[in-house]
Amino acid sequence: xxxxxxxxxxxxxxxxxxxxxxxxxxxxxxxxxxxxxxxxxxxxxxxxxxxxxxxxxxxxxxxxxxxxxxxxxxxxxxxxxxxxxxxxxxxxxxxxxxxxxxxxxxxxxxxxxxxxxxxxxxxxxxxxxxxxxxxxxxxxxxxxxxxxxxxxxx
Numbered sequence: 001x002x003x004x005x006x007x008x009x010x011x012x013x014x015x016x017x018x019x020x021x022x023x024x025x026x027x028x029x030x031x032x033x034x035x036x037x038x039x040x041x042x043x044x045x046x047x048x049x050x051x052x053x054x055x056x057x058x059x060x061x062x063x064x065x066x067x068x069x070x071x072x073x074x075x076x077x078x079x080x081x082x083x084x085x086x087x088x089x090x091x092x093x094x095x096x097x098x099x100x101x102x103x104x105x106x107x108x109x110x111x112x113x114x115x116x117x118x119x120x121x122x123x124x125x126x127x128x129x130x131x132x133x134x135x136x137x138x139x140x141x142x143x144x145x146x147x148x149x150x151x152x153x154x
Contacts, residue, residue: 008075009053019106022050026060027063031078033045048063048126049061049062049065051065055096055097056096057069057070057096058096058097059115060067060097060153064100064152064154065149065150065152065153066097066099066150066151066152066153067149067150068095068096068097068148068149068150068151069146069147069149070093070095070096070146070147071145071146071147072091072093072144072145072146073142073143073144073145073146074088074091074132074143074145075131077089077091079137081137082133084135085119085133085134085135085136086133086134086135086136086137087120087131087132087133088132088133088134089131090092090122090129090130090131091126091129091130091131091132091143092127092129092143093127093128093129093130093145093147094126094127095126095127095128095149097153098125098126099125099126099149099151099152099153100125100136100151100152100153100154101125101151102123102124102125102149102150103149103150103151103152104123104149104150104151105123105128105148105149105150106147106148107121107128107130107145107146108146108147109144109145109146111120111142111143111144115134115135115136116131116132116133116134116135116143117132118130118131118132118133118145119131119132119133123149125151128147130145
């Protein structure tokens, strides 16, 4: 095995560290972006948005956009006959964070359970509500719905 030469650098904390293979990272001021702070560097590089906060099932962007997602498994609900199908009452899934303005979303059934589906959906700033259809009034199976929602946080 060939010997490797490792370049070392003395840092301000008086410790010696190996230099990464492509050199030490440049500070924003030395990075060639023409900027003297991180926000200006992003703009000069053409980066128009970035994540400022990420939590369980949500991301907030600097522009004010927020994306949230989740899964919901409803419990038993009352059913009403509508022609040849039975429709549940409204089922509610709460978002991790409320939106200031709701922009759009999608909800779908995840599993392969037959004779059950999403019937109707309505969106609010703090939750999605949906009803399910069933082919059999005595159906007692469980299904899972998945959702993604877009809106603003500021």
